[in-house]
Amino acid sequence: MSAVREQSHAVFQATAVTLANRSRERFAVRVLTLITTLLILPLIAIISLLVAKGAPAMSLEFLLAAPVAGMTAGGIFPAIVGTLWLVGVSLAVAAPIGILAAVYLNEYAGDNWVTRIINLAIVNLAGVPSIVHALFGVGAFVLFLGMGTSILSASLTLAIMTLPVIIASTKEALASVPLAFREACWVLGASRWQTIRHVVLPNSISGILTGVILQVSRAAGETAPIMFTGAAFYLPFLPQSVYDQCMALSMHLFTVSTQVPNVPEAIPYATALVLLGLVMSVNLTSILFRSYLRSRRKW
Amino acid sequence: MQAQRSSSAAYAEIAIEALIRLCGFSAILFVFAIFFFVFWSGADFIIHRLDLVQFLGSEQWYPTSISNKRYGTLALLAGTASVTTLAMLIAVPLGLGAAVFISEFTSGWVKESLKVVIELLAAIPSVVWGFIGIAIMNPVIIKLFDAPIGLNVLNGGIILGLMSVPIIVSIGEDALKAVPDSYREASIAMGATRWQTVYKVLFPAARSGLLAAVLLGVARAIGETIAVLMATGHAVQIPHSPLDSVRTLTATIAAELGETARGSDHYQALFAIGVLLFFLTFCVNLIADLLVRESKRK
Numbered sequence: 001m002s003a004v005r006e007q008s009h010a011v012f013q014a015t016a017v018t019l020a021n022r023s024r025e026r027f028a029v030r031v032l033t034l035i036t037t038l039l040i041l042p043l044i045a046i047i048s049l050l051v052a053k054g055a056p057a058m059s060l061e062f063l064l065a066a067p068v069a070g071m072t073a074g075g076i077f078p079a080i081v082g083t084l085w086l087v088g089v090s091l092a093v094a095a096p097i098g099i100l101a102a103v104y105l106n107e108y109a110g111d112n113w114v115t116r117i118i119n120l121a122i123v124n125l126a127g128v129p130s131i132v133h134a135l136f137g138v139g140a141f142v143l144f145l146g147m148g149t150s151i152l153s154a155s156l157t158l159a160i161m162t163l164p165v166i167i168a169s170t171k172e173a174l175a176s177v178p179l180a181f182r183e184a185c186w187v188l189g190a191s192r193w194q195t196i197r198h199v200v201l202p203n204s205i206s207g208i209l210t211g212v213i214l215q216v217s218r219a220a221g222e223t224a225p226i227m228f229t230g231a232a233f234y235l236p237f238l239p240q241s242v243y244d245q246c247m248a249l250s251m252h253l254f255t256v257s258t259q260v261p262n263v264p265e266a267i268p269y270a271t272a273l274v275l276l277g278l279v280m281s282v283n284l285t286s287i288l289f290r291s292y293l294r295s296r297r298k299w
Numbered sequence: 300m301q302a303q304r305s306s307s308a309a310y311a312e313i314a315i316e317a318l319i320r321l322c323g324f325s326a327i328l329f330v331f332a333i334f335f336f337v338f339w340s341g342a343d344f345i346i347h348r349l350d351l352v353q354f355l356g357s358e359q360w361y362p363t364s365i366s367n368k369r370y371g372t373l374a375l376l377a378g379t380a381s382v383t384t385l386a387m388l389i390a391v392p393l394g395l396g397a398a399v400f401i402s403e404f405t406s407g408w409v410k411e412s413l414k415v416v417i418e419l420l421a422a423i424p425s426v427v428w429g430f431i432g433i434a435i436m437n438p439v440i441i442k443l444f445d446a447p448i449g450l451n452v453l454n455g456g457i458i459l460g461l462m463s464v465p466i467i468v469s470i471g472e473d474a475l476k477a478v479p480d481s482y483r484e485a486s487i488a489m490g491a492t493r494w495q496t497v498y499k500v501l502f503p504a505a506r507s508g509l510l511a512a513v514l515l516g517v518a519r520a521i522g523e524t525i526a527v528l529m530a531t532g533h534a535v536q537i538p539h540s541p542l543d544s545v546r547t548l549t550a551t552i553a554a555e556l557g558e559t560a561r562g563s564d565h566y567q568a569l570f571a572i573g574v575l576l577f578f579l580t581f582c583v584n585l586i587a588d589l590l591v592r593e594s595k596r597k
Contacts, residue, residue: 021492028494029404035396036413039468042461043420046431097322104323108316120588121326127515127584128333128577129522130425131549135573138556139336160329167326193312221424224524224549228556250426250525257430258529265434272430276423283422287415 047276054273057266063274067252071234071260076271081238082151082246083278086226087219089155089242090162094219095212097159098166105167106174107196126164130224133161137229152242154230161225162215169214173207174200176297206293213286217279223250233259249275334577341570348564349571360535362555362565370568372575377537378452378545382527383520385456385541386463390516393460394467395509399497401468402475414472421465425526432458432530446542448532453541455531459523463516470515474508474594475501508594514587518580524549548572 014022065075109115137157147153177200185195201208223231231251239246253275257268338345349370357371401413436457437449444453478501486496502509532544533554546554552569559566 018490021495025492025494028497029400032396032400032404035393036400039393039397039420039461039464040413040416043416043423046423046427049431049435050427097325100319100322101325104319108319109323118323118326120585121330123588124330124581124584125326125333127518127522127580128330129524129549129580131524131552132333132337132522132573132576132580135337135340135552135556135570136333139340139570140332143340143561144336160333163326163329191312193315217422221422221426223424223426224553227553250424253426253430254525254529257433268430268434272427276427279422279424280419283419287418291411 047280050269050273050276054266054269054271057264057270058273062270066236067234071256072263072267076249076252076274078235078238079247079249079252079271080274082231082235082248083220083250085151085239085242085246086155086158086230086248087216089151090158090219091212091216093156094159094163094166094215098163098211098215099170099208101163102167102170102174103196103201106171107192107200122164122167125160128161130161130222133157133225134228136160137225142229148243149228149232149245150230150243151239151246152230154226154246155242157225157229158219158222161222162218165215165218166211169211170204170208173204173211176207177203206289210286210290210293213282213289217282217286220282221250221275221279223248223254226251227254249278334574337570337573337577341567341574344564344567345571345574349568354571358537360551362559362568368564370564370571372548372572374535374537375546375548375551375572378531378535379521379547379549381452381538381541381545382455382459382531382547383517385452386459386520387513387517389457389460390463390467390520391513394464394512394516395471397464398468398471398475398509398512399501402472403493403497403501417465417468420461421469423462425462425523426529428458428462429526429529432526436530440542444542448544450530450532451542451544452531452538455527455545455547456541458526458530459520462523462526463519466519467512467516470512470591471509474505474512474591477508477594478504505594507590511587511590511594514583514590518583518587521583522549522576522580524553528553548576552576 062075063080064077066078067076068074105115105118109118134157137153141147141153141156142149147156181199181203182195185199186192190198226248230245231248232245233247233251233255235245235247249271253268253271256263256271353369353371355371355376356373357369358374358377359369359371360374361367361369397413397417401410401417405413432454433450436454440446440449440451440454482500482504483496486500487493491499527547528550531546531550533546533550534544535546535551536543538545552572555565556569559569
């Protein structure tokens, strides 16, 4: 028995090179683990700091009251309402255009230079700085189309900016429907659009919804594109239509943390907490929804 | 068989397919529209009065001077470059390291939850990052470095670095995932460790994809507006140390657009900066896209 063990020991004896490689590997893995932990830490730190410092100011009154005394007291209700307006209108514009654009790219477009240019345009649309989107919104919607600084101008700017999010995730959802589903439908004599309408879209609707939810979280958090197109520093009334200006959570956080003197510390913290909470919960919903769908998929 | 379908249904189908096509091409339309309207809003100034040498080569940005208005963006370019460089010094090792770790050294629920963490990190709005720069990083930097002000290149660079990490991780991980498993198997079968496989096999094989990830991180850092506006201070100057305050191209537009008279030279000069930013990010994105395409072809 011991002879066998000794022999096997002799056969698998690690050379100095192997040992060095192994210890190098252990070191590398340790460094990589450290790096990845370094990325989790700020997330936890940020959330817990905002919760710790924002919680004291958090109350139902803070959520449901308007800011008073030059925004140094009171709540953030108009900002919450304004963010809902902006997100709702931008979603109503971006969702249909984005979904149909993805349908075109996945179901109609051939593999040619036109498609390449469209994809390049989408990449660039996502890559244009948010402040350049804002300049575009000012030039095109506020001035050229005469919409003025309004919810409409701001929402259209947001819609174009977040379009790539919807296109990308809808494309992924459509691509996950097997080609066999379409072929079965075509064989039965259905046209291309009938196939899309009755087979492809119903089978990918939940994936599309995930992308739409992501768009909401992105639109709710943006500040630069709405600064000059429709978001106001302070408004004494709630918006009545898309032609009014509005306050917004992101803009309000910017205002109370940089523009207004003598704001009690808890107010910006609580505002940041509400904004982060809104964006994170929407995002987490989308992530959980997506993983549920993936686990449930039968094909 | 075709006759069984009513002609109105056929027309409706033609209409909806036309609409789908239109939406498909809309992205091209929007990119052109963005360039057109930004250029057009500053066209009078850009075409007639813009001194390109001064615009790109002078560090004197005095748009509100009464006697001698000067529109030099060199200091703003230096602001953008310094903050972006520092951000990349942080984001590239962290981002690529995390991409390698997530892609090659984890599996199962650990991998999935790490990806969720990265996604949540990406979801933090830029105004919240800016607020963290002001409320948390500012006092920390003042204390640690005994600096007069904590809103500077260091603050903005760290914030921007953390903001750029998620995009580098997700694109980088895609690039590593695109390397066929047979490469890994061959390397392991030769007796290489997993770490040797990473830097001897996967890095060369995924080179263009990883480079694209870094470039997209750069584009993100150049284009970020609100966070750097809040975290870098408001000093138009070429920085000499990370503790100097600066102002970037994007922050200048955001800070000054609201205070200028519509149609004035100053107002139009801000749109000229917008055109410059459009071109900068367009080029970086174009190169990144070509690299991604090349890595997919392999």
